[in-house]
Amino acid sequence: xxxxxxxxxxxxxxxxxxxxxxxxxxxxxxxxxxxxxxxxxxxxxxxxxxxxxxxxxxxxxxxxxxxxxxxxxxxxxxxxxxxxxxxxxxxxxxxxxxxxxxxxxxxxxxxxxxxxxxxxxxxxxxxxxxxxxxxxxxxxxxxxxxxxxxxxxxxxxxxxxxxxxxxxxxxxxxxxxxxxxxxxxxxxxxxxxxxxxxxxxxxxxxxxxxxxxxxxxxxxxxxxxxxxxxxxxxxxxxxxxxxxxxxxxxxxxxxxxxxxxxxxxxxxxxxxxxxxxxxxxxxxxxxxxx
Ligand code: NAP
Numbered sequence: 001x002x003x004x005x006x007x008x009x010x011x012x013x014x015x016x017x018x019x020x021x022x023x024x025x026x027x028x029x030x031x032x033x034x035x036x037x038x039x040x041x042x043x044x045x046x047x048x049x050x051x052x053x054x055x056x057x058x059x060x061x062x063x064x065x066x067x068x069x070x071x072x073x074x075x076x077x078x079x080x081x082x083x084x085x086x087x088x089x090x091x092x093x094x095x096x097x098x099x100x101x102x103x104x105x106x107x108x109x110x111x112x113x114x115x116x117x118x119x120x121x122x123x124x125x126x127x128x129x130x131x132x133x134x135x136x137x138x139x140x141x142x143x144x145x146x147x148x149x150x151x152x153x154x155x156x157x158x159x160x161x162x163x164x165x166x167x168x169x170x171x172x173x174x175x176x177x178x179x180x181x182x183x184x185x186x187x188x189x190x191x192x193x194x195x196x197x198x199x200x201x202x203x204x205x206x207x208x209x210x211x212x213x214x215x216x217x218x219x220x221x222x223x224x225x226x227x228x229x230x231x232x233x234x235x236x237x238x239x240x241x242x243x244x245x246x247x248x249x250x251x252x253x254x255x256x257x258x259x260x261x262x263x264x265x266x267x268x269x270x271x272x273x274x275x276x277x278x279x280x281x282x283x284x285x286x287x288x289x290x
């Protein structure tokens with residue numbers, strides 16, 4: 001990589017940022033596309049978000065990703081916010097405009113693009129969404145946007161499931177989200193579902209944990225996405241597969257949220273071939289050998 005007076009800088013603000021894969025995505029994209037752009041992680045403390053955003057703008061930082069725990073806290077310091085990001089209440093990408101940054105959420109379009117590459121449908125599907133945290137709330141919005149038939153939202157804390165269902169149903173003026181306690185999964189109507197695992201259960205190093213351990217549950221799953229990508233195959237995914245379903249992990253979601261951010265910053269479309277190449281680099285970085 002040759003850095004000179006014309007190099008554009010992009011980066012990630014979060015806390016912590018040490019284990020991020022985003023530099024792998026963006027620096028390889030820039031290299032592959034022969035673009036004079038460098039991407040670096042920036043550690044930003046909770047009480048310095050405003051200074052960080054204003055400082056980045058003053059330094060002409062071309063684009064930023066935002067990760068936990070700043071995805072919502074950064075919003076008041078933006079000049080503009082995209083409608084989907086506003087509904088989700090979280091941004092992960094800042095694009096430089098004339099008067100400040102505009103915030104986007106590329107996590108959900110990233111998940112959708114990842115699912116499309118694996119021929120997973122959401123439109124018209126009956127969905128089981130596991131979790132009611134930040135990721136699950138955003139997935140619930142995506143299901144609504146994409147016209148899922150119905151969404152059973154199961155969470156350990158029933159209060160949180162009810163709160164997310166009420167909020168998202170309210171935004172879309174529909175009652176498609178049905179909140180349930182995780183322990184009530186046996187009451188799910190007998191049919192074939194798309195299941196989206198959006199809890200943190202099963203994340204490394206707790207690789208033997210699974211959010212629902214009863215085997216019967218997995219007979220209802222036709223396709224499944226686990227948002228976790230470390231381990232590469234979670235216990236949840238292996239149980240889905242053992243019962244004849246298809247399952248994918250969250251690595252492609254991470255890849256495509258990055259690619260969509262890169263496309264917004266550089267006004268380009270990244271080819272499927274390049275996406276595959278970057279995915280390979282991410283797997284190398286994670287030491288994944290299939
Ligand atoms: P979060 O806001 O902390 O939510 C955590 C969720 O997990 C809550 O619903 C929580 O239930 C549930 N949970 C935690 N421990 C549990 C247990 N022992 N039993 C049952 N449920 C449990 O986290 P988040 O930001 O939504 O992220 C969720 C997952 O998505 C994480 O693993 C994250 O790595 C992954 N993610 C992946 C990507 C990607 O690009 N692939 C992007 C974003 C997130 P309660 O409400 O009952 O506590």
